C-alpha cells in the first residue's frame with residue numbers, strides 16, 4: 385500500500401490523473417473503471433486537460449462504471465450514468481462503443497451483474513480503477529458488513545449512504561438500493577487509486593488504512609491490495 389499525501393485537492397487531482405495517464409500510455413487498450421461522487425471530479429477535469437495537451441489516443445480504451453443507484457433513470461443528474469458522461473466520457477471523447485455501465489432500470493439485476501462480471505473477465509481484469517471512500521468506509525456501494533469475496537451485486541444502501549446520496553441530486557430522489565462491483569473486483573484491479581479529500585474523511589481514512597482489517601470497514605481491505613495508491617490531501621491525512 386502506497387500512501388501519497390498532497391498539499392491540496394488540486395495537487396491530489398493532478399497526481400491521480402497522471403496515474404491514469406501512465407496506465408493508458410502503457411496499455412492503450414486498458415480497461416478503466418470510474419467512480420462518481422465529488423472527490424474524483426478534479427481528477428476527471430485534470431485528466432481531460434492532460435489527454436488533450438498530450439494528444440493521447442484513448443480510442444482503444446474501454447470504460448466501466450463502479451456502481452449505480454438502482455431505479456434512478458440515466459437522464460437524472462446524480463445518476464452514475466449522467467455524472468460519468470458529464471465528467472468523464474464527454475470531456476475525454478469516449479465513444480459509446482467503449483463504455484459499459486450498470487443499467488439502473490434493469491428488471492434482471494442478476495443478469496446485469498453477470499454481464500459486468502463477464503465483461504471484466506473477458507478483458508483480463510481492470511487495469512486502473514479509481515474509487516472514493518464513504519464516511520462509513522464503503523467502496524462503491526460495498527457497505528459495512530459486505531463479504532470481500534463478492535463480485536458485482538445488488539446492495540441495500542446504508543443509512544449514511546442514503547443521507548449523503550441525496551446531495552448528488554438536484555431534488556429529492558428515492559434511493560434504496562445500489563448495484564456495484566464487489567470487493568473481489570476492487571481487490572483484483574491491477575492498479576487501484578483510493579481517493580479522499582477534506583477533514584470529513586480524516587477519521588475514516590485513519591480507520592481504513594491504519595486500523596483493523598474488517599468487513600465492517602470495507603475500505604480496510606485495501607491494506608491487502610497488491611498495487612494500491614491511497615491518494616489523499618493533507619486534511620484527509622490529518623489523523624494518520
Ligand code: F6R
Nearest residue numbers: 419420421422423516517518524
Ligand atoms: C461513487 C461511489 C461512492 C463514493 C463515496 C465517496 O461511485 O462509489 O462509494 O466514492 O461515497 O463519495 P464522495 O467522493 O462524494 O465523498
